[in-house]
Amino acid sequence: MGAVPFTNGQEGSVVLVGPRENPKGATVVFRGGEDKLESVPFLEALELLHPEAVIDAVCMQERVFGNRGLESPFEPRSQW
Amino acid sequence: MVDEPRDIDVLIEEVITLPSLPRTVAHISQLVTDPNCSLATIAKAISADPAIAMKTLRLVNAAFYGLRQKVSTVEHAVVLLGLKVIKNLVFTATVFETLKGGVDSLLRHSVSCGVAMRVVADHCENGGSESAEEAFIYGLLHDVGMIIFEQFLPEEFAAVNATCREQRAPRYEAERAIIGCDHAMIGARLAQKWRLPETIVNAIGGHHDLEQCQTDDVRRTSAMLSVADYICTACGWPSFPDAVVKVSGDVWAASGLTSVQLPPMLDAYFNERQTIDELVQLAR
Numbered sequence: 001m002g003a004v005p006f007t008n009g010q011e012g013s014v015v016l017v018g019p020r021e022n023p024k025g026a027t028v029v030f031r032g033g034e035d036k037l038e039s040v041p042f043l044e045a046l047e048l049l050h051p052e053a054v055i056d057a058v059c060m061q062e063r064v065f066g067n068r069g070l071e072s073p074f075e076p077r078s079q080w
Numbered sequence: 081m082v083d084e085p086r087d088i089d090v091l092i093e094e095v096i097t098l099p100s101l102p103r104t105v106a107h108i109s110q111l112v113t114d115p116n117c118s119l120a121t122i123a124k125a126i127s128a129d130p131a132i133a134m135k136t137l138r139l140v141n142a143a144f145y146g147l148r149q150k151v152s153t154v155e156h157a158v159v160l161l162g163l164k165v166i167k168n169l170v171f172t173a174t175v176f177e178t179l180k181g182g183v184d185s186l187l188r189h190s191v192s193c194g195v196a197m198r199v200v201a202d203h204c205e206n207g208g209s210e211s212a213e214e215a216f217i218y219g220l221l222h223d224v225g226m227i228i229f230e231q232f233l234p235e236e237f238a239a240v241n242a243t244c245r246e247q248r249a250p251r252y253e254a255e256r257a258i259i260g261c262d263h264a265m266i267g268a269r270l271a272q273k274w275r276l277p278e279t280i281v282n283a284i285g286g287h288h289d290l291e292q293c294q295t296d297d298v299r300r301t302s303a304m305l306s307v308a309d310y311i312c313t314a315c316g317w318p319s320f321p322d323a324v325v326k327v328s329g330d331v332w333a334a335s336g337l338t339s340v341q342l343p344p345m346l347d348a349y350f351n352e353r354q355t356i357d358e359l360v361q362l363a364r
Contacts, residue, residue: 059314
């Protein structure tokens with residue numbers, strides 16, 4: 001999903017790999033102690049994320065991996 | 081040729097003719113507030129407008145309203161649902177007629193936002209003071225001002241579209257710079273002309289500017305509208321292609337929603353996908 005600012009002033013990424021039903025379908029990745037790369041399951045990291053970032057990630061996850069009929073972000077869209 | 085930006089009062093006086101509320105809806109709104117009026121009289125008033133009557137019946141039977149039995153007459157609908165819900169249903173049917181005059185993406189966005197608003201209202205802390213039908217109407221109407229601009233200021237409307245595409249600007253910013261006011265402000269004037277409750281007028285007017293909201297209740301409703309708008313765009317149902325929607329920290333605070341509340345709320349919204357499709361078909 002690209003760089004995402006955290007509520008604690010740090011920065012990280014949200015990585016989407018599977019549907020919402022899979023607890024490992026989304027992960028939050030960031031630099032932890034000693035500059036080591038760390039990851040936390042998305043639903044356990046919600047308080048680190050601003051509300052807009054949560055909406056962006058959950059909606060994108062559903063659009064890419066879900067089966068409830070949301071339009072894929074990869075489909076072309078007509079212009080006005 | 082695109083004119084210089086103008087004050088909203090000048091635009092309404094000289095350029096824009098805000099449409100009147102269709103007579104059927106105005107008449108029914110009046111009847112509903114009359115304590116001496118019978119259900120049969122109200123049913124007759126609805127039936128007098130076949131287009132609205134048909135749309136109202138189709139709406140009643142939509143999964144959105146959760147009735148277990150099929151309703152085949154307006155009289156039955158009035159008895160089952162009561163006056164307030166029927167009034168909202170007839171109003172919704174009328175708004176659908178207005179929205180279908182605009183582009184399809186706006187119709188889908190407005191319906192999606194109506195459903196989103198209902199879900200958001202359900203999940204907000206302190207609950208929403210709005211009923212499910214009222215929350216739906218807020219969402220349905222919030223961008224109706226765009227249709228007014230498209231109809232009466234086509235060149236400025238096209239210039240706004242181009243600016244939004246090229247500069248990735250939020251639509252209301254481009255409208256204020258090019259036209260002199262934004263679709264939320266015009267939408268509020270239309271809601272006012274239609275004599276809708278002040279809460280709806282102010283919530284529509286404030287959905288891109290919380291400073292317009294005069295009470296905490298209206299601020300919260302406007303904030304919920306902004307969030308519903310953002311959710312629809314993130315789901316791939318923007319008001320127009322590549323729309324940019326922003327939600328400020330003030331708006332999140334006013335909505336009362338937290339990051340932790342969002343995933344289950346969004347799941348509830350995703351589960352309404354078929355309802356949205358059904359309502360869009362009804363509206364066309």
